[in-house]
Amino acid sequence: MGLLRSVVLAGGGTGGHIYPLLAFADAVKRHFPEVRITALGSPKGMENELIPPTGYDLRVIPAFQLPRSINLNLIRTPDRMWKSAHAAGKILDEVQADVVVGFGGYVSVPAYLAAWRRELPIVIHEVNVPPGVANRMGMRFTKNVAVGFPQQPQMAESLKDARVVGVPLRTSLTRLDRAALRPQALHHFGLRPDLPVLFVSGGSSGARTVNLAVAAAAKRLAHAGVQVLHVQGGRNDPFEVPNDLPVPYVVLPYLSDMQLGYAAADLMLCRGGAITVAETTALGVPAIYVPYPFSNQEQKRNAQPVVDAGGGVLVDNDDLTPEWIEQHLIPLARDRHRLAAMGQAASRYGRRDGDEALLQFVLEAVEKDR
Numbered sequence: 050m051g052l053l054r055s056v057v058l059a060g061g062g063t064g065g066h067i068y069p070l071l072a073f074a075d076a077v078k079r080h081f082p083e084v085r086i087t088a089l090g091s092p093k094g095m096e097n098e099l100i101p102p103t104g105y106d107l108r109v110i111p112a113f114q115l116p117r118s119i120n121l122n123l124i125r126t127p128d129r130m131w132k133s134a135h136a137a138g139k140i141l142d143e144v145q146a147d148v149v150v151g152f153g154g155y156v157s158v159p160a161y162l163a164a165w166r167r168e169l170p171i172v173i174h175e176v177n178v179p180p181g182v183a184n185r186m187g188m189r190f191t192k193n194v195a196v197g198f199p200q201q202p203q204m205a206e207s208l209k210d211a212r213v214v215g216v217p218l219r220t221s222l223t224r225l226d227r228a229a230l231r232p233q234a235l236h237h238f239g240l241r242p243d244l245p246v247l248f249v250s251g252g253s254s255g256a257r258t259v260n261l262a263v264a265a266a267a268k269r270l271a272h273a274g275v276q277v278l279h280v281q282g283g284r285n286d287p288f289e290v291p292n293d294l295p296v297p298y299v300v301l302p303y304l305s306d307m308q309l310g311y312a313a314a315d316l317m318l319c320r321g322g323a324i325t326v327a328e329t330t331a332l333g334v335p336a337i338y339v340p341y342p343f344s345n346q347e348q349k350r351n352a353q354p355v356v357d358a359g360g361g362v363l364v365d366n367d368d369l370t371p372e373w374i375e376q377h378l379i380p381l382a383r384d385r386h387r388l389a390a391m392g393q394a395a396s397r398y399g400r401r402d403g404d405e406a407l408l409q410f411v412l413e414a415v416e417k418d419r
């Protein structure tokens with residue numbers, strides 16, 4: 050591909066920014082093995098744990114925190130922002146970047162600034178409503194905005210002209226046949242094939258309320274014959290689960306092979322992070338969403354359309370108690386027909402081609418903006 054020789058990807062902080070970046074990098078590599086791929090990260094983000102094992106070139110630039118509201122004066126203000134932009138610019142020059150693709154997170158801002166000063170094409174991928182502060186700033190420098198979900202353009206003025214491309218997901222997920230992998234997944238976790246599996250994950254950092262509520266309901270779940278596969282989350286406190294339960298309750302600190310979790314799951318209990326929602330729907334996993342109650346209610350907006358489509362259930366953070374689990378979650382986990390219908394509705398909403406669609410959009414942008 051003559052137009053594309055070097056791509057710089059920017060996005061960091063939590064898994065929600067990094068996994069789409071990596072999935073997109075894989076798509077670029079698959080189609081254009083010769084293209085140089087560089088990821089920009091910040092010193093403390095999860096990118097430092099997640100990107101090096103993939104073999105992609107991760108360059109860390111100095112971090113700075115943007116205020117929650119933005120205006121153009123901001124560009125004049127913090128020295129640290131320009132220091133970061135300078136560091137990003139040096140990398141763009143060194144790798145002779147043809148395009149910067151940003152996924153949000155603080156590290157995206159210096160990348161957008163540096164690309165803008167060099168008049169390089171910029172593409173922004175945004176999965177939340179309202180868009181994150183970093184991407185909102187980037188939108189001042191480019192009209193090439195892609196979004197993960199069909200409702201986003203109607204929900205935010207700044208996204209009204211965005212292209213809906215879906216969310217780039219890992220190929221271990223986009224190529225997953227859940228039914229085929231299920232026996233291996235159950236065996237892997239030491240779960241039984243004859244009882245339903247509740248898969249609990251609070252997103253890349255974990256969710257304390259979810260963890261504590263499910264752990265407190267461990268006995269009720271076990272006595273109802275519901276097995277639990279509980280991922281605590283990368284940056285969350287441990288919790289206690291009784292060790293004499295009659296059915297398996299498996300606790301893991303973090304799960305890199307999420308395909309095994311999704312293959313084992315009959316029902317998921319999760320937050321409403323955008324990438325999690327993209328994954329559960331792409332894979333047709335029925336889910337109970339417990340949106341994170343802070344950060345602008347963005348997670349409720351992610352999950353609501355899936356629930357409206359019949360693909361899941363919403364419960365408020367404060368309502369997720371052991372009693373709620375007993376009265377609502379357990380009956381659902383034991384109702385195969387309802388789960389099957391929810392799973393089908395979820396997969397009608399989801400899509401698996403976000404990596405390819407974003408690549409197509411980036412190629413068009415590079416062609417147009419050069």
Ligand SMILES: CC(=O)N[C@H]1[C@@H](OP(=O)(O)OP(=O)(O)OC[C@H]2O[C@@H](n3ccc(=O)[nH]c3=O)[C@H](O)[C@@H]2O)O[C@H](CO)[C@@H](O)[C@@H]1O
Nearest residue numbers: 063064065068252253254280303304307322323324325341
């Ligand atoms: C509290 C907060 O502000 N959360 C935001 C953050 O969520 P967060 O970083 O939790 O991101 P998501 O829930 O969207 O995605 C989590 C990702 O981590 C993966 N995973 C998770 C656990 C695990 O053990 N293994 C694993 O691989 C999931 O498969 C998924 O790919 O970014 C999202 C995307 O911008 C936002 O929508 C969320 O609102």
